[in-house]
Amino acid sequence: AQTVTQSQPEMSVQEAETVTLSCTYDTSESDYYLFWYKQPPSRQMILVIRQEAYKQQNATENRFSVNFQKAAKSFSLKISDSQLGDAAMYFCAYRSSIYSGAGSYQLTFGKGTKLSVIP
Amino acid sequence: KAGVTQTPRYLIKTRGQQVTLSCSPISGHRSVSWYQQTPGQGLQFLFEYFSETQRNKGNFPGRFSGRQFSNSRSEMNVSTLELGDSALYLCASSFTSGSSYEQYFGPGTRLTVT
Numbered sequence: 021a022q023t024v025t026q027s028q029p030e031m032s033v034q035e036a037e038t039v040t041l042s043c044t045y046d047t048s049e050s051d052y053y054l055f056w057y058k059q060p061p062s063r064q065m066i067l068v069i070r071q072e073a074y075k076q077q078n079a080t081e082n083r084f085s086v087n088f089q090k091a092a093k094s095f096s097l098k099i100s101d102s103q104l105g106d107a108a109m110y111f112c113a114y115r116s117s118i119y120s121g122a123g124s125y126q127l128t129f130g131k132g133t134k135l136s137v138i139p
Numbered sequence: 140k141a142g143v144t145q146t147p148r149y150l151i152k153t154r155g156q157q158v159t160l161s162c163s164p165i166s167g168h169r170s171v172s173w174y175q176q177t178p179g180q181g182l183q184f185l186f187e188y189f190s191e192t193q194r195n196k197g198n199f200p201g202r203f204s205g206r207q208f209s210n211s212r213s214e215m216n217v218s219t220l221e222l223g224d225s226a227l228y229l230c231a232s233s234f235t236s237g238s239s240y241e242q243y244f245g246p247g248t249r250l251t252v253t
Contacts, residue, residue: 057244063227065244111182126172126184126195127231127242 022047026130033102034138041097041133043112051117056097060108107137143245151251157218160248164211164232171213176227225252
């Protein structure tokens with residue numbers, strides 16, 4: 021079974037600064053998807069960015085970018101020019117790309133990192 | 140296009156009762172997944188429905204069940220509620236069942252069991 025670990029329960033960043041959230045995962049598969057989701061206080065889970073494991077190029081979405089290290093099974097999220105609206109819980113998630121039985125298309129989430137943005 | 144909707148948004152039930160939660164996916168989406176979110180266990184997969192069939196099921200007791208209708212709307216039911224069932228229940232829809240399709244989440248139903 022795959023596991024996702026977020027070792028930073030809480031982090032804070034000054035507005036306009038850059039912050040990096042860490043995520044490691046464990047899997048024996050070679051093809052899979054990784055995601056970062058944002059959950060603000062409203063509780064609506066929003067997809068921030070996704071990475072296909074077979075792509076070596078790191079994904080980027082505006083101020084959000086990832087550092088995907090497949091051999092190290094590491095998938096960190098960098099938020100540049102942090103804004104007050106970035107304050108939220110951030111979840112790293114894994115999904116297998118191969119259907120191998122019950123549950124294999126599910127998202128496996130880490131415990132989350134609570135990000136605070138200081139004005 | 141309207142997003143995923145979940146009803147009710149908040150619910151308070153008593154131990155031993157049963158509850159039904161509803162999820163309406165994005166128009167055109169045929170796959171619906173359910174997740175339970177608690178402070179202790181985090182986000183855990185409950186089950187996935189596609190074309191009215193349960194495709195996947197997480198590690199939850201049989202008290203948790205679900206179904207999907209021909210219009211892709213889904214319901215989940217929890218019978219004989221326990222205090223530990225208090226959680227945020229999230230529904231996510233995707234165009235079809237498959238790893239490459241994005242899952243779009245609803246706002247969740249907050250269930251409190253007293």
